[in-house]
Amino acid sequence: MRRKVPAFMILAALVVAILPLALGCAPDEPETVKTGTIPADTVDPKVWGDVYPVQYDLWLATAEDRPAGESPYKRGGDEGKVLYDKLSEYPFMALLFNGWGFGVEYNEPRGHAHMVTDQIEIDPSRVKTGGACLTCKTPYAPSMSEEQGASYMADPYLDVLSRIPEEHQELGVACIDCHDNETMAVKLSRPALTSALEDIGFDHEGATRQEMRSLACAQCHVTYVLQRDEEMKPVELLFPWQGSSEGAITIENIIEVIKDEPSYYEWKQGVTGFKLAFIRHPEYEFFTANSVHAIAGLSCADCHMPYTRVGSAKVSDHDITSPLKNEMEACRQCHPSSIEDLKEQVVAIQERTLSLTNRAGYATAVSAKLFETTHEAQEAGQQVDQALYDQAKELYLQAFYRTNYLGAENSLGFHNPSEAGRIAGDAVAMATQCQALLRQALTEAGVSVPAAVNLELGTYLNDRGEKGLMFDSEVELKDPTGVQDLLTPVESLGY
Amino acid sequence: MAVWRSKTRTIVLGAVLGLIVLGVFLAFGPPEIFARSEEPEFCGGACHPMKANYESWFHEGPHRQVKCVDCHLPNTSTPRHLWQKGLDGVHDLWVFSTDQVPDEIELSERGQGVVQENCLLCHGDMTTHIDQERTCWDCHRIMSHGFGGSVEAKNL
Numbered sequence: 001m002r003r004k005v006p007a008f009m010i011l012a013a014l015v016v017a018i019l020p021l022a023l024g025c026a027p028d029e030p031e032t033v034k035t036g037t038i039p040a041d042t043v044d045p046k047v048w049g050d051v052y053p054v055q056y057d058l059w060l061a062t063a064e065d066r067p068a069g070e071s072p073y074k075r076g077g078d079e080g081k082v083l084y085d086k087l088s089e090y091p092f093m094a095l096l097f098n099g100w101g102f103g104v105e106y107n108e109p110r111g112h113a114h115m116v117t118d119q120i121e122i123d124p125s126r127v128k129t130g131g132a133c134l135t136c137k138t139p140y141a142p143s144m145s146e147e148q149g150a151s152y153m154a155d156p157y158l159d160v161l162s163r164i165p166e167e168h169q170e171l172g173v174a175c176i177d178c179h180d181n182e183t184m185a186v187k188l189s190r191p192a193l194t195s196a197l198e199d200i201g202f203d204h205e206g207a208t209r210q211e212m213r214s215l216a217c218a219q220c221h222v223t224y225v226l227q228r229d230e231e232m233k234p235v236e237l238l239f240p241w242q243g244s245s246e247g248a249i250t251i252e253n254i255i256e257v258i259k260d261e262p263s264y265y266e267w268k269q270g271v272t273g274f275k276l277a278f279i280r281h282p283e284y285e286f287f288t289a290n291s292v293h294a295i296a297g298l299s300c301a302d303c304h305m306p307y308t309r310v311g312s313a314k315v316s317d318h319d320i321t322s323p324l325k326n327e328m329e330a331c332r333q334c335h336p337s338s339i340e341d342l343k344e345q346v347v348a349i350q351e352r353t354l355s356l357t358n359r360a361g362y363a364t365a366v367s368a369k370l371f372e373t374t375h376e377a378q379e380a381g382q383q384v385d386q387a388l389y390d391q392a393k394e395l396y397l398q399a400f401y402r403t404n405y406l407g408a409e410n411s412l413g414f415h416n417p418s419e420a421g422r423i424a425g426d427a428v429a430m431a432t433q434c435q436a437l438l439r440q441a442l443t444e445a446g447v448s449v450p451a452a453v454n455l456e457l458g459t460y461l462n463d464r465g466e467k468g469l470m471f472d473s474e475v476e477l478k479d480p481t482g483v484q485d486l487l488t489p490v491e492s493l494g495y
Numbered sequence: 496m497a498v499w500r501s502k503t504r505t506i507v508l509g510a511v512l513g514l515i516v517l518g519v520f521l522a523f524g525p526p527e528i529f530a531r532s533e534e535p536e537f538c539g540g541a542c543h544p545m546k547a548n549y550e551s552w553f554h555e556g557p558h559r560q561v562k563c564v565d566c567h568l569p570n571t572s573t574p575r576h577l578w579q580k581g582l583d584g585v586h587d588l589w590v591f592s593t594d595q596v597p598d599e600i601e602l603s604e605r606g607q608g609v610v611q612e613n614c615l616l617c618h619g620d621m622t623t624h625i626d627q628e629r630t631c632w633d634c635h636r637i638m639s640h641g642f643g644g645s646v647e648a649k650n651l
Binding site: 018030 | 620625628
């Protein structure tokens with residue numbers, strides 16, 4: 001009898017023969033060629049640029065001026081004028097922010113590359129707070145703040161600046177602020193953000209790359225509070241996100257955090273005498289509050305660092321700018337309309353937001369002036385109804401912070417158009433009711449107030465700071481619909 | 496066992512061999528069933544639920560030159576390709592015959608993995624600098640047949 005080969009062995013032999021064919025023969029996965037390594041803690045962008053020259057060249061381009069006329073309402077950094085006085089664009093801001101640096105010199109931002117230079121060149125009252133102002137500007141901030149602690153936060157700005165290696169004293173955001181030096185993974189470097197993310201229950205350690213593409217920006221494009229001690233020296237930088245959650249860091253929650261906490265008051269408003277907190281550039285909060293593009297899963301980088309082809313590689317465009325100044329490249333991947341049509345839609349949204357921001361701003365400004373009148377009356381010995389006053393003040397604060405938020409956010413509504421409308425609408429309602437209550441209180445106190453309150457904008461707009469800045473009427477952004485003239489007639493503005 | 500040395504064995508083996516030969520003949524011989532089933536006209540023509548997706552692909556730009564199987568079946572090796580083709584074919588045939596085709600046909604998780612792998616097979620060189628976690632069609636939406644302009648692909 002012949003020894004038979006068991007059937008299962010034949011099967012096994014067949015499987016072993018087929019397996020390499022079945023699984024193998026796939027082409028190698030493409031990999032970038034690494035031309036060098038970047039040592040840990042390297043701040044110098046040139047070292048990073050030697051390994052990633054394409055991204056480096058794109059990043060350098062943020063220093064260049066943009067073609068003028070592409071973005072009619074955000075002209076900062078455009079060829080020609082370059083610096084646009086925001087207080088002249090929005091005269092009501094000059095009134096509302098009178099009392100500290102923001103009311104002295106406040107310009108439209110320009111390219112990332114200029115961020116520290118802009119701080120050096122602006123009126124010194126803006127950086128009076130101290131080294132803390134460098135937190136979002138210099139790549140050396142995380143290490144300096146850790147090493148120097150309180151002296152980093154509160155020592156004079158120029159002193160702290162001089163501690164940065166000289167060749168990098170005017171270096172703005174650089175590679176190390178967002179990237180891991182070995183893997184180029186997007187990485188967070190600012191502890192204020194990681195701490196705030198914990199406050200809202202966002203697991204940033206487990207964030208997807210797409211989420212990181214927004215969080216990297218959220219290190220700086222957020223509102224923050226510089227908590228002060230009794231001498232108004234900054235002791236901590238935090239984001240007022242307590243009580244909020246991911247995708248719902250609302251203006252209501254932010255106001256709730258900052259409105260009644262005295263250590264969060266950073267300045268005294270000249271017109272009203274109120275000690276107030278402040279809201280800065282809340283792009284991340286605004287965009288993620290269920291805007292249509294946030295819901296569609298887009299990150300900041302999808303629009304502001306769109307993928308672009310350089311040679312044979314597709315890279316994120318590190319020349320960060322407005323899509324309006326980049327031929328709407330980012331938009332056209334999903335929105336196949338013409339560039340003109342896309343721009344028209346964006347500009348239309350911005351115009352409506354501009355109109356409503358004017359509405360809210362001037363309503364709040366009139367309220368502020370009425371408070372000024374009320375305080376003068378009180379000083380002159382008139383009795384003003386306390387209940388009406390308190391109600392009015394509460395409404396004023398709500399309106400002020402909303403106006404502050406809208407003016408500080410840099411998209412002029414585009415990041416979340418309906419939310420901008422909602423916030424502006426609320427601000428107008430609150431400010432108008434505040435005016436009504438104050439007028440009632442003043443009438444009861446026997447003080448007569450004109451129908452159109454004179455805003456005396458000229459006193460706030462002219463002779464500002466060390467440079468003696470003056471109102472530049474050419475850059476003013478009036479309400480495009482013309483409705484504002486009905487509510488605050490030109491004669492009452494008091495230029 | 497006695498049966499393995501019997502005439503039955505010869506008949507059974509002969510039948511199996513015959514079936515294999517018939518299968519190979521049908522698939523790769525003159526009837527060319529394999530080649531024809533690789534063509535888009537087969538996917539869009541044989542099964543009318545697929546017609547909307549076929550029309551959407553038909554009216555597309557650059558990927559008009561690329562066949563359905565170039566994206567929807569693994570192409571890193573022939574055995575993988577054939578194996579998945581068999582599995583998918585039987586699955587689709589079953590679903591179709593038992594009238595379980597959904598109103599809106601969506602690509603399964605596994606299917607998405609296959610398509611993504613095929614994107615990179617051709618375009619992988621270009622994408623080494625960018626996010627590898629997202630699907631390509633997250634941005635290049637027109638590649639999804641549902642967004643390719645054929646309203647029918649959304650089966651409205």
